[in-house]
Amino acid sequence: MRGSTILIVESFVGPKTDAVLEVVDILFTVFIAGPLIIIYWKATWALMDLYIYPDDRFLSAIWTTAFGIIFGLLLSFFQEFGKTKLNPDAGKAKYLILTRLYTCFAAIVNVAACRGVWNLLEFLLQDTRSIFMSTIASTLAVMALRTLRNVNSAPFGITVDAAEDYFEAPTFYKTSSRETALYILDCVFSVTVVGSLVVFVWRGSWALLDIFLYPHDQVKSFWTSLVVGYSLVILTFAAQAPVRWAVAKLHGAPRLLLADVYHLISFFATVNVWRGIWGLLDVYFFPDSPKLSNWSSHIVSLVLLILLNCSNSILVRGVYIDAEEPAGDCVEFPCHYLRLFFQKERVKKRRKTVETSSAANARKVEEASVPLQIPEEKV
Structure with missing residues (x-):
C-alpha cells in the first residue's frame, strides 16, 4: 500500500472543523480517488491483455513479469537520484512534467509486475x-514478516503528489543507499519476495471469490462484491476510533495481532470493492468494444488523478512494517487530502509571520544601533 505512511496532521482549525475535514477526506478517498485508482489498474491491465502476446497468455505473463520486476528494481535502486535531482528547485514546469511522466511509467511497471505474477499463478494453481x-x-508469510498492511490499497488510502516524498519507496530492512551491496539486496528482497507474496494473497482471495460467490452468475457476483466491500469499508472506518484506542492500550504480540486482524478485515473489504468495480466495468462499460472501453478508462482516470494531485496513489511500491507507529497510529488509514492542504497553508502563514516578525526585530535593532544626532546649539 503506497500510502501507508501515517501523516499526523495537527489540529489548527478547531476540533469540529477537523472532524468535518476528516469525514470529507474519507469520502473523497472512498468514493472518488479510490474508484479512479481501481479503474486505472483495470484498464491498464486489460490493455496489456490486448497488446502483449494476446494469443499466448503464458508468454505474455513471462514478459510482463520480467519487465515489471526489472524496472521495479531499477526504480527502487535510483529513488535517491529522483529525490535529489527532481525537485521544484529545478524549475516548477520541468518538475511537474518529469514527475508526472515518472508516475505514468512507474504505474505501468507496477501493473506489469502484478499482472505477470498473477497470470503465472493461474497456470500453476488452478484447483480450489x-x-x-x-x-x-x-497470508501467514506476510504476517510473519510483519508486512500484512501492504496488502491494503484504495479505497483505504491515497498519496498526495507532494515533492517531499514523491519518489519514496521504503525497503524492508530500511538500509541506506550508501551501503551499496546491502541496499541492492534489500531492494531485491522487497520487490521480489514481499511484492510477490502480496500478489499471492490478492490472487488467491480474488480466485476464491470467483469460485464461491455466485460462480454461475457473474453480474450478481460482481454486484454482491461491491455491496459487501463498501459495507465493510464503512464498518471498518466506523470502528477505527475504538480500534485505535485498543491498540494504544496493548503492547507486544497482542497489539500486533489486533492490528493484523483489523488489516485483514480492511483487506477483505478492499478486494471485494476492486473485484466489484473491475467486473462491472467489463459488464456495463462498452463491453463489445474492449479497446475503446479500456483506453478511455485508462486516459480519463489518469488525467483526473493528476488534476486532483493524487496520481501517485496508483503506484504500489515500498514496504511498510506492521504496528511500527506509536500508540494507535498503526491502524490509521492514510486518507489525508484537504487536511494536508490546510496544514500547508497554515505552515506558510506561520513562516510568513515569523519572517515578518524577524524583519521587524531586525529593523528595531538597526534603529537602536544608529547613534543619536545631537543638534549643535546656536551661539
Whole structure:
C-alpha cells in the first residue's frame, strides 16, 4: 500500500472543523480517488491483455513479469537520484512534467509486475484446494514478516503528489543507499519476495471469490462484491476510533495481532470493492468494444488523478512494517487530502509571520544601533 505512511496532521482549525475535514477526506478517498485508482489498474491491465502476446497468455505473463520486476528494481535502486535531482528547485514546469511522466511509467511497471505474477499463478494453481492452501500460506508469510498492511490499497488510502516524498519507496530492512551491496539486496528482497507474496494473497482471495460467490452468475457476483466491500469499508472506518484506542492500550504480540486482524478485515473489504468495480466495468462499460472501453478508462482516470494531485496513489511500491507507529497510529488509514492542504497553508502563514516578525526585530535593532544626532546649539 503506497500510502501507508501515517501523516499526523495537527489540529489548527478547531476540533469540529477537523472532524468535518476528516469525514470529507474519507469520502473523497472512498468514493472518488479510490474508484479512479481501481479503474486505472483495470484498464491498464486489460490493455496489456490486448497488446502483449494476446494469443499466448503464458508468454505474455513471462514478459510482463520480467519487465515489471526489472524496472521495479531499477526504480527502487535510483529513488535517491529522483529525490535529489527532481525537485521544484529545478524549475516548477520541468518538475511537474518529469514527475508526472515518472508516475505514468512507474504505474505501468507496477501493473506489469502484478499482472505477470498473477497470470503465472493461474497456470500453476488452478484447483480450489491449491488456491486455498497457497492463499493461507502467503497470508501467514506476510504476517510473519510483519508486512500484512501492504496488502491494503484504495479505497483505504491515497498519496498526495507532494515533492517531499514523491519518489519514496521504503525497503524492508530500511538500509541506506550508501551501503551499496546491502541496499541492492534489500531492494531485491522487497520487490521480489514481499511484492510477490502480496500478489499471492490478492490472487488467491480474488480466485476464491470467483469460485464461491455466485460462480454461475457473474453480474450478481460482481454486484454482491461491491455491496459487501463498501459495507465493510464503512464498518471498518466506523470502528477505527475504538480500534485505535485498543491498540494504544496493548503492547507486544497482542497489539500486533489486533492490528493484523483489523488489516485483514480492511483487506477483505478492499478486494471485494476492486473485484466489484473491475467486473462491472467489463459488464456495463462498452463491453463489445474492449479497446475503446479500456483506453478511455485508462486516459480519463489518469488525467483526473493528476488534476486532483493524487496520481501517485496508483503506484504500489515500498514496504511498510506492521504496528511500527506509536500508540494507535498503526491502524490509521492514510486518507489525508484537504487536511494536508490546510496544514500547508497554515505552515506558510506561520513562516510568513515569523519572517515578518524577524524583519521587524531586525529593523528595531538597526534603529537602536544608529547613534543619536545631537543638534549643535546656536551661539
